[in-house]
Amino acid sequence: MTADDKHIPVLANETLDLLMAPFDGKFCRIVDGTLGFGGHSSRILERNPQARLLGIDRDRVALNASAERLRFAGDRVTLRHGRFSDIRTHVQSAGWDKVDGILLDIGVSSVQLDTPERGFSYRFDGPLDMRMNPESGMTAADLLNQLPEDELSRIFRDYGEIRQARQLAREIVRIRTKDPFDSCGKFAAVCDRVLKQRGGPPAPTLPFQALRIAVNEELKELEEALSAAMDLLAVGGRLCVITFHSLEDRIVKHFFQDMAETCKCPPGCPVCVCNWDAKLQIVTKKPVTATEEELARNSRSSCAKLRAAERIEKDNQQHKTEGEKAR
Numbered sequence: 001m002t003a004d005d006k007h008i009p010v011l012a013n014e015t016l017d018l019l020m021a022p023f024d025g026k027f028c029r030i031v032d033g034t035l036g037f038g039g040h041s042s043r044i045l046e047r048n049p050q051a052r053l054l055g056i057d058r059d060r061v062a063l064n065a066s067a068e069r070l071r072f073a074g075d076r077v078t079l080r081h082g083r084f085s086d087i088r089t090h091v092q093s094a095g096w097d098k099v100d101g102i103l104l105d106i107g108v109s110s111v112q113l114d115t116p117e118r119g120f121s122y123r124f125d126g127p128l129d130m131r132m133n134p135e136s137g138m139t140a141a142d143l144l145n146q147l148p149e150d151e152l153s154r155i156f157r158d159y160g161e162i163r164q165a166r167q168l169a170r171e172i173v174r175i176r177t178k179d180p181f182d183s184c185g186k187f188a189a190v191c192d193r194v195l196k197q198r199g200g201p202p203a204p205t206l207p208f209q210a211l212r213i214a215v216n217e218e219l220k221e222l223e224e225a226l227s228a229a230m231d232l233l234a235v236g237g238r239l240c241v242i243t244f245h246s247l248e249d250r251i252v253k254h255f256f257q258d259m260a261e262t263c264k265c266p267p268g269c270p271v272c273v274c275n276w277d278a279k280l281q282i283v284t285k286k287p288v289t290a291t292e293e294e295l296a297r298n299s300r301s302s303c304a305k306l307r308a309a310e311r312i313e314k315d316n317q318q319h320k321t322e323g324e325k326a327r
């Protein structure tokens with residue numbers, strides 16, 4: 001069994017090139033905010049023997065497995081248990097000020113999905129938990145049993161893009177008053193009954209995904225980490241984000257576009273008065289996706305999108321003094 005058998009890192013070569021190429025053979029400090037089973041991190045450390053790595057994960061099982069896997073790199077590795085939205089604190093506690101690269105490989109690992117006791121998948125009848133960090137926060141069952149119908153409906157609509165979100169929420173509220181939710185099997189059966197899927201993925205797929213996003217506050221985590229990354233990245237440093245969901249990819253795309261703008265004055269304003277400096281240069285004009293070869297090896301890569309951007313200096317000073325408008 002190879003180290004990648006637990007979780008195959010997606011878009012590994014593409015990520016390594018985008019994140020590490022500027023630093024080949026040079027000292028650099030890289031943060032892997034979603035360490036998982038160390039698939040990307042081990043390649044980072046192997047590619048550049050000068051690289052130092054800070055790995056963060058909110059799942060202790062993943063963190064412990066990675067500690068073992070990354071032992072070969074000795075004191076080049078520092079690991080932290082926690083959320084990547086707290087990246088500023090983790091970087092500080094590692095004794096770093098600025099960093100040269102940040103990687104976020106958003107979502108769940110294959111190990112989390114395939115462990116019935118973690119309750120992430122409708123394929124097993126485990127406890128309905130879904131917490132990436134089982135030490136804190138509300139479980140998926142807690143949300144189903146306690147949230148108001150409107151909030152459940154919003155979660156299914158916004159995070160799962162489910163047309164019958166309202167019907168599903170109503171049925172959950174009806175059932176839970178007599179018989180609270182506790183298992184994946186019970187929730188999956190309700191999804192099957194209400195959504196009556198014909199063709200496409202099995203009916204529980206999107207409700208499970210939506211609930212998981214809510215349990216782990218995944219979109220908020222991403223937004224906070226992107227914003228913190230702007231303070232932490234050194235000029236020339238790279239930010240690489242891999243997403244598996246259109247909502248997450250949209251957040252990354254819009255954030256990159258926003259940070260790459262050279263002027264934020266209203267259209268038609270004759271002289272630039274906004275004092276805005278572009279913070280990022282987008283490296284991947286379009287998201288990078290898996291090759292046919294990777295798709296054949298790892299079906300999980302089919303929804304993966306990788307975007308990369310580079311932290312830049314204040315670059316629009318000249319444009320501002322000349323009063324020229326970018327748009």
Ligand SMILES: C[S@@+](CC[C@H](N)C(=O)[O-])C[C@H]1O[C@@H](n2cnc3c(N)ncnc32)[C@H](O)[C@@H]1O
Pocket residue numbers: 007008009010033034035036037038039040041056057058059062082083084085105106107108109132221
């Ligand atoms: C897709 S896996 C990463 C796999 C890793 N790149 C590898 O190659 O082994 C995502 C990991 O990020 C962790 N994770 C997700 N959201 C997180 C967050 N907000 N803070 C910290 N860790 C998070 C999950 O627990 C999971 O282990």
